[in-house]
Amino acid sequence: MRTLFAGVLFALVLPLSSAQAQTVAPPTDAALRASYAPIVEEAAPAVVNVFSERTVQTRARSMFDDPFFRDFFGDRGLGGRTRERVERSLGSGVIVDPEGVIVTNNHVVDGATAIRVVLADRREFDAEVVLADQQTDLAILRIDAEGLPALPFADSDAAEVGDVVLAIGNPFGVGQTVTSGIVSAVSRSAAGASDYQFFIQTDAAINPGNSGGALVDASGALLGVNTAIYSRSGGSNGIGFAIPGNLVRRVVASAEGGEAVVRRPWLGVQATAIDARIASALGLDRPRGALVTAVYPDGPADKAGLEEGDVVLAVADQDVFEPEALRYRPATLDPGSKAKLSILRDGKARDLTATLAFPPDRPDADERRLTGQQPLSGATVANLSPALAESLGRDPFETGVVVTDTEPGSYAARYGIGRGVVVLGVNGEETDDTKALERALAQPARLYALTLRTQDGRVTTLRVGR
Structure with a gap:
């Protein structure tokens, strides 16, 4: 993709002096030509197409579906004949390890009986799901290949509104496509695409088939994994959402560590959003932070000294504006790491330190x-x-x-x-x-x-x- 910036020259009524004329220089070639090609050249080979198949069983309708007959025969006739049909779906993925580790959206491969990955150089491989995480809508695949191009992770916490980003994927199955835009918002929590509602919003065009593809920054690093769009028509309306790279990195680390299920550190705290009314009652200058409503006994927050009624203003030096941040921030960190909690208690600011741990598995499941x-x-x-x-x-x-x-x-x-x-x-x-x-x-x-x-x-x- 190439973007040209053309300067428009206007004739002036007043003549320029010779001194002025000497200071006016024609635009340089660099100024006339601005291109994302170097970024795409680095990043695009690591973005793949993901084709999946799943077998769906449907029950043929019969007279026993009619409530009248069910009154006589009960549920005995509900078994019926079943038919099988194959559903195919298309998505994208990102190579994050040269040894064949690929991240995509869980909804792209959920329930798949066969998965095929096509690289940017058109090589094809069968893939297996190493780890599926419904909570983040991420899945980690592995293919039998080595020496593949892979994207490094960017620090998604450092992303700022206005940063230039590129979305790379396979929309509508037309082939690998690159779109450009900016970061429209960070820490967006209203998308509802996963249980960890904390997304990077972008206006780079994202369409069906882009799911699982890469959102890269200006250095070509993986800023996030594209996962959802807000649309009334099914096409791009300039509101797309990507799962932040720091959360993706944690899921990838779990898969490479041999975990069958992703376990995420937690604080052990419940909180509610702070609106203008609550902010006024607490003496805050504006709505910010999250109001603690419950603390889990002997959890990390409890051991750190957090109390019900405290206002958490920041976690690990990242500002908090909604309760979801208290779940998201620890989930991006390693268990055992220490996270600073900046809080407000009785109108006074103070800092606490929580040692992050996994949620306890008590009581016993007794499945x-x-x-x-x-x-x-x-x-x-x-x-x-x-x-x-x-x-x-x-x-x-x-x-x-x-x-x-x-x-x-x-x-x-x-x-x-x-x-x-x-x-x-x-x-x-x-x-x-x-x-x-x-x-x-x-x-x-x-x-x-x-x-x-x-x-x-x-x-x-x-x-x-x-």
């Missing part, structure tokens, strides 16, 4: 597969701990019994009870742990009333008759 003639049959459930809650994208302070898996075609699957749903009670009896849930479901009943908390936090009651 169980539920069976029998009851609506949760086919579901695997476990006791919630902060570690399990984090991996499921739930509130780490939440307790109870959570569904970790659902067998396709089971009763639980038919009733829409999937991974991440918390079971609060059965027929009015609270279920604090898996043992209590299994006991409650073992009681004979013609009608089951399940109290559930969905992924979005809503509490609902599901009534199922036998």
